[in-house]
Amino acid sequence: MNDHPPSAAPQRVRTRFAPSPTGFIHLGNIRSALYPWAFARATGGDFILRIEDTDVERSTQAAVDVILEGLAWLGLQPDEGPFYQMQRMDRYRQVLEQLKADGHVYPCYMSVQELDALREQQMANKEKPRYNGLWRPEPGKSLPAVPPGVQPVLRFRNPQGGVVAWDDKVKGRIEIRNDELDDLVIARPDGTPTYNFCVVVDDIDMAITHVIRGDDHVNNTPRQINIFLALGAQPPVYAHLPTVLNEQGEKMSKRNGAKAVTQYRDEGYLADAMVNYLARLGWSHGDDEIFSRQQFIEWFNLDHLGRSAAQFDEAKLRWVNAQHLKAMDDEALAGLLAPHLARRQCAGGTPAQLRALCALFKDRCDTLVVLADWAERLLGAGVPAAPEERDQHVTAAVVPALEALARALESCAWERPAIAAALKETLAAFGLKMPQLAMPVRVLVAGTAHTPSVDALLQLMDREKVVARLRKH
Numbered sequence: 001m002n003d004h005p006p007s008a009a010p011q012r013v014r015t016r017f018a019p020s021p022t023g024f025i026h027l028g029n030i031r032s033a034l035y036p037w038a039f040a041r042a043t044g045g046d047f048i049l050r051i052e053d054t055d056v057e058r059s060t061q062a063a064v065d066v067i068l069e070g071l072a073w074l075g076l077q078p079d080e081g082p083f084y085q086m087q088r089m090d091r092y093r094q095v096l097e098q099l100k101a102d103g104h105v106y107p108c109y110m111s112v113q114e115l116d117a118l119r120e121q122q123m124a125n126k127e128k129p130r131y132n133g134l135w136r137p138e139p140g141k142s143l144p145a146v147p148p149g150v151q152p153v154l155r156f157r158n159p160q161g162g163v164v165a166w167d168d169k170v171k172g173r174i175e176i177r178n179d180e181l182d183d184l185v186i187a188r189p190d191g192t193p194t195y196n197f198c199v200v201v202d203d204i205d206m207a208i209t210h211v212i213r214g215d216d217h218v219n220n221t222p223r224q225i226n227i228f229l230a231l232g233a234q235p236p237v238y239a240h241l242p243t244v245l246n247e248q249g250e251k252m253s254k255r256n257g258a259k260a261v262t263q264y265r266d267e268g269y270l271a272d273a274m275v276n277y278l279a280r281l282g283w284s285h286g287d288d289e290i291f292s293r294q295q296f297i298e299w300f301n302l303d304h305l306g307r308s309a310a311q312f313d314e315a316k317l318r319w320v321n322a323q324h325l326k327a328m329d330d331e332a333l334a335g336l337l338a339p340h341l342a343r344r345q346c347a348g349g350t351p352a353q354l355r356a357l358c359a360l361f362k363d364r365c366d367t368l369v370v371l372a373d374w375a376e377r378l379l380g381a382g383v384p385a386a387p388e389e390r391d392q393h394v395t396a397a398v399v400p401a402l403e404a405l406a407r408a409l410e411s412c413a414w415e416r417p418a419i420a421a422a423l424k425e426t427l428a429a430f431g432l433k434m435p436q437l438a439m440p441v442r443v444l445v446a447g448t449a450h451t452p453s454v455d456a457l458l459q460l461m462d463r464e465k466v467v468a469r470l471r472k473h
Helices: 027-043 061-074 085-101 112-124 195-205 215-230 261-266 271-279 293-299 314-327 330-343 351-364 368-378 387-393 396-411 416-430 434-446 454-460 463-470
Strands: 014-017 046-051 080-084 105-108 153-156 163-168 172-177 185-187 210-214 237-241
Touching: 014 027, 014 210, 027 046, 027 061, 027 210, 027 237, 027 261, 027 271, 027 293, 046 061, 061 261, 061 271, 080 085, 085 105, 085 153, 085 185, 085 195, 105 185, 153 215, 163 215, 163 237, 172 215, 185 195, 195 215, 210 215, 215 237, 261 271, 271 293, 271 314, 314 351, 330 351, 330 368, 351 368, 351 454, 368 434, 387 434, 396 416, 396 434, 396 463, 416 434, 416 454, 434 454, 434 463
Parallel strands: 014 046, 046 080, 210 237
Antiparallel strands: 105 153, 153 185, 163 172
């Protein structure tokens, strides 16, 4: 992979999603991909994927795979990347040398024990724990003797006096006094660079114009801006998104039971419904609740990002998914249903039957899994009715009528009007009302008394299957 990702003209919008592969990506994380993706699409810009894998001990390939799989499922394809930070170490070291040469970096030999003791003392004095600048070179200052055999860390000479300020697209104007920031470690004793430094080098090399990320990064921003300025680069525009809370009102995280984003795919949610739902977790377009991916891109800007934390609500997500299922083209829906049936090893009928099933049942379903349940009942091996439902509807009195209906269905044309006629003739012959016959037919054929119209139901199934099930009374 190239160490220098292609840069672009500064005026072109370039956003990025930069997850760490240290845990499975959940909905709170993926929203931090959705907004930069949408902003790049809305402005004709570029969306870059960067994997921040410098935490070697905690980063896993499995977590990388879920990131790539989740983005692919949701249709949030990057224009460039993925770029991996571990493959850019030579570039970081080159920039470190540049900072050293310019006097922005100095070696610090303070041991971990000395740092801990300093922090304890500061906390005892009710002061903010921070590095005290012991090894920071200043004119006229004499530094301690270098301890033998100690590999130093490299610290960034943070400016003294003045403020770091930026106009955050979510939080408004933020100003931090430089005197509140200590000199950040930007390279460890073994020479490997640290997170805040790598991020800045990446954002410069990738010509990122807008950084849209979670507000847990607000504290990193002033430090990163000072490194940008030391490198003679213009910092990007920042938008720090409020946290996504889980249903208990806690920050969404794997520890708090958040699911990997790919699990929602397996639970039968539509990618477009997820995009719609996630878009509304922190952004709005008037009162619009249900919208297509295309509408979202057309409407999206950074001016309508919410300032307060959004709370995840699975019932609302199911409702949004149901609206998208209803509105979906039957053929496209059948295509999405097929993998769910394949996973169950359910043959699931012909393409025409699957389309007919989608047309008949999509209004009754809130996920593809529920739709697959119907396909399994009607087009697969079937699901027997609960004994109490069977006993209630399939009585000895109605068995002769069921036998007669089975005979009529064996020879009639297999289309809805002829099936409806066979039902009516059976009702007339036995002096029954429609529910008295329709309910036991539903129970025997579909395993439940609650289905759409019986003639429509039977038409989408195989004749042989229907007749055999009617005779299993």
